[in-house]
Amino acid sequence: MTRTSPxxxxxxxxxxxxxxxxxxxxxxxxxxASNTTADIxxxxxxxxxxxxxxxxxxxxxxxxxxxxxVLNTLVVAIATTLLVLFFDSLAAFTFxxxxxxxxxxxxxxxxxxxxxxxxxxxxxxxxLMAKFGLVGSLNALIIPAxxxxxxxxxxxxxxxGAIADELLxxxxxxxxxxxxxxxxxxxxxxxxxxxxxxxFTFVNAWxxxxxxxxxxxxxxxxxxxxxxxxxxxxxxxxxxxVMAGTLVAIVPLVIVFLIGARHxxxxxxxxxxxx
Amino acid sequence: MTAVxxxxxxxxxxxxxxxxxxxxxxxxxxxxxxxxxxWLSFQRWNGVSEMKFVGLENFRFLLTDTAFxxxxxxxxxxxxxxxxxxxxxxxxxxxxxxxxVRHKGFLRVxxxxxxxxxxxxxxxxxxxxxxxxxxxxxxxxxxxxxxPVQWLTDPWxxxxxxxxxxxWRWTGYNAIILLAGLQALPQDVYEAAKLDGAGPVQTFFxxxxxxxxxxxxxxxxxxxxxxxxxxxESQILLGDRGGPEGAGMTMVLYFxxxxxxxxxxxxxxxxxxxxxxxxxxxxxxxWRLVQRPARGNGGDR
Numbered sequence: 061m062t063r064t065s066p067x068x069x070x071x072x073x074x075x076x077x078x079x080x081x082x083x084x085x086x087x088x089x090x091x092x093a094s095n096t097t098a099d100i101x102x103x104x105x106x107x108x109x110x111x112x113x114x115x116x117x118x119x120x121x122x123x124x125x126x127x128x129x130v131l132n133t134l135v136v137a138i139a140t141t142l143l144v145l146f147f148d149s150l151a152a153f154t155f156x157x158x159x160x161x162x163x164x165x166x167x168x169x170x171x172x173x174x175x176x177x178x179x180x181x182x183x184x185x186x187x188l189m190a191k192f193g194l195v196g197s198l199n200a201l202i203i204p205a206x207x208x209x210x211x212x213x214x215x216x217x218x219x220x221g222a223i224a225d226e227l228l229x230x231x232x233x234x235x236x237x238x239x240x241x242x243x244x245x246x247x248x249x250x251x252x253x254x255x256x257x258x259x260f261t262f263v264n265a266w267x268x269x270x271x272x273x274x275x276x277x278x279x280x281x282x283x284x285x286x287x288x289x290x291x292x293x294x295x296x297x298x299x300x301x302v303m304a305g306t307l308v309a310i311v312p313l314v315i316v317f318l319i320g321a322r323h324x325x326x327x328x329x330x331x332x333x334x335x
Numbered sequence: 336m337t338a339v340x341x342x343x344x345x346x347x348x349x350x351x352x353x354x355x356x357x358x359x360x361x362x363x364x365x366x367x368x369x370x371x372x373x374w375l376s377f378q379r380w381n382g383v384s385e386m387k388f389v390g391l392e393n394f395r396f397l398l399t400d401t402a403f404x405x406x407x408x409x410x411x412x413x414x415x416x417x418x419x420x421x422x423x424x425x426x427x428x429x430x431x432x433x434x435x436v437r438h439k440g441f442l443r444v445x446x447x448x449x450x451x452x453x454x455x456x457x458x459x460x461x462x463x464x465x466x467x468x469x470x471x472x473x474x475x476x477x478x479x480x481x482x483p484v485q486w487l488t489d490p491w492x493x494x495x496x497x498x499x500x501x502x503w504r505w506t507g508y509n510a511i512i513l514l515a516g517l518q519a520l521p522q523d524v525y526e527a528a529k530l531d532g533a534g535p536v537q538t539f540f541x542x543x544x545x546x547x548x549x550x551x552x553x554x555x556x557x558x559x560x561x562x563x564x565x566x567x568e569s570q571i572l573l574g575d576r577g578g579p580e581g582a583g584m585t586m587v588l589y590f591x592x593x594x595x596x597x598x599x600x601x602x603x604x605x606x607x608x609x610x611x612x613x614x615x616x617x618x619x620x621x622w623r624l625v626q627r628p629a630r631g632n633g634g635d636r
Binding site for chain 1: 363446448457590604
């Protein structure tokens with residue numbers, strides 16, 4: 061029944077070539093991370109894996125405190141994600157399902173915060189962190205990121221349609237208070253939205269660079285992105301080692317992304333078309 | 336009476352507490368810093384010694400600071416050089432994925448992956464591609480008979496290099512957005528176009544593109560917001576000074592340099608306000624450019 065037309069075959073071929081070009085940097089990263097620096101700096105370039113991957117990764121961990129950076133990044137990304145999921149979903153549930161004095165004004169105010177550009181706040185934020193004694197501490201990354209307007213806005217849209225009023229009414233009749241209702245009615249229904257926001261927050265926290273670079277200055281606590289940048293500065297001569305570090309830095313994230321990729325991409329698309 | 340009003344007052348306490356965390360954080364890390372940065376922009380301060388009030392001195396300097404104006408120019412050039420090819424490529428990928436090809440799920444993930452991968456990490460990988468002697472890119476150009484390009488030293492090649500990285504990162508993301516837009520289009524107009532004997536190219540330009548306008552607008556606006564914030568690619572690839580002749584010096588990199596490399600917090604705050612003004616003007620311009628033809632089309636019909 062389904063005979064593939066030549067046009068479709070051509071489209072398919074073009075899409076596959078495009079995808080291969082898109083994925084090529086990942087492939088080449090693995091190639092460089094598994095060769096020696098001398099092999100990388102050869103002409104024509106190497107396009108096949110070498111046998112030095114574990115040796116190079118070992119060098120990375122020996123040269124800088126890469127293990128510490130991986131741990132720090134995990135702590136920041138997990139803590140930020142959990143806090144954002146809790147605070148954002150609680151606020152979104154409230155804005156979506158409760159009418160209280162000032163709720164519309166407050167939600168409008170929340171939307172208005174989108175226009176504040178990050179660099180406008182950066183210097184005073186750094187100064188604040190210095191006053192709180194948090195320069196160089198991971199808390200300087202986690203605390204300001206613990207709740208955000210995007211997540212509340214996005215999840216409220218979802219909650220409005222997903223949480224039936226009858227369920228809230230039933231919970232009220234059962235004598236459940238506000239917080240109990242959030243836990244037993246709101247959270248279970250919001251699960252798909254939480255999955256998306258969770259991956260989104262984790263990815264952003266993992267990849268964040270400018271603010272960690274600024275606020276983790278002169279400290280032993282760095283995140284992976286800052287450590288990578290330092291590794292590149294210190295070991296420019298040893299490119300294979302830099303590439304091995306880079307590989308270590310992106311693999312966990314690629315795995316997290318691939319687990320939820322289809323769901324995640326569907327949500328990105330839906331958000332844009334509705335908004 | 337008092338009992339009732341007190342009751343009423345406390346009735347919504349749980350709701351207020353539930354939304355409080357965001358507003359408290361925003362007051363501390365959003366409102367206060369913005370107000371304070373306005374105050375700072377009238378000072379001379381290195382973060383350590385005493386602040387000195389200098390009036391409009393910082394802004395007067397900003398208006399004549401060629402480095403700042405150059406950074407605006409670089410940012411806009413890179414934005415144009417990356418956004419236009421990126422949108423064309425995204426459109427092609429979206430059209431392809433909207434046809435009856437196989438393995439759509441895999442292709443979608445493959446095209447989207449760059450968007451979630453660390454910019455620092457990929458800037459390091461692309462840095463090796465751009466190496467003039469051993470880079471993959473010049474090797475490939477060599478196969479085509481093109482002379483090696485000095486990707487990281489020639490001012491225009493630098494901007495092309497940064498644009499290539501942005502195109503790589505955002506094509507898949509925008510293809511997914513445009514694909515969702517394509518899938519939401521009503522099918523009856525296509526049948527009508529077919530009955531009228533319109534070919535695929537004609538159908539695309541006369542039917543698809545006009546209908547897709549809101550989604551395209553979303554992509555353009557989002558790429559403008561992101562494009563004006565370009566920082567990491569330049570900083571990793573070229574260093575804090577944006578490379579030879581500062582060709583890769585973007586607005587945010589200039590801000591970072593002044594504030595956090597040179598510790599010139601007062602002038603840094605003034606630059607931040609300058610960037611804010613550019614962003615606002617650019618957004619208005621963007622909005623008007625996209626609005627006007629929309630009205631024209633409506634009139635034709």
